[in-house]
Amino acid sequence: MQIKSIMTALILALSATGCSTVSKVVYRIDVPQGNYLEAGTVSQLQAGMTRQQVQYLLGTPVLQNPFEQHTWYYVFLQQKxxxxxxxxxxxxxxNPQGLVSDFKLDKPLTEDEKQIINNSIISAPPQPAASWWQFWK
Structure with missing residues (x-):
């Protein structure tokens, strides 16, 4: 009788812990952090742009050195x-005039198909002008 209860408890314990050993069962969401950098927007960056133009293109930087105002850092971390x-x-x-002197990206960005589709311009065909009394056409 005691062996039956021990075996039942042992089987129950092993079956409960057996589910936790299987990896990748729990769904994990994609976590982007920092400034979202796209290859299309980074390629538009040019030497000679003003600070306002860079901020309009890429957003506010994640890091700015408080002792030196001439360097901006954009950091993007993607956990998929x-x-x-x-x-x-x-x-x-x-440079001291506030124009971009140089920029450096540590690793090349991957171009996703979704980004290419989202950045494309979609235009509707022109509709012919119709009068209000010609609604049946």
Whole structure:
């Protein structure tokens, strides 16, 4: 009788812990952090742009050195589900006049098909002008 209860408790304990050993059962969401950097917007960055133009294009920087105002840091960290996180860092240097002197991206950005579709311009065909009394046409 005692062996039956021990075996039942042992089987119950093993079946309860057996589910936790299976990896990738729990869904993990994609977690982007920092400034979202796209290859299309980074390619528009040029030397000679003003600070306002850079901020309009890429947003406010994540890091600014309080002792030196001539360097902006844009950091983007992407954690997709169970994959290893990917971090990209864009460093923009300004000259004393406030224009971009140089910029450096540590790793190339991947171009997604969704980004290409979302950044395309969609135009509707022109509609012929109709009068209000010609609604049946």
């Amino acid at each position: 589900g169970y994959e290893t996180p990917q971090q990209h860092m864009l460093v923009i240097n300004f």
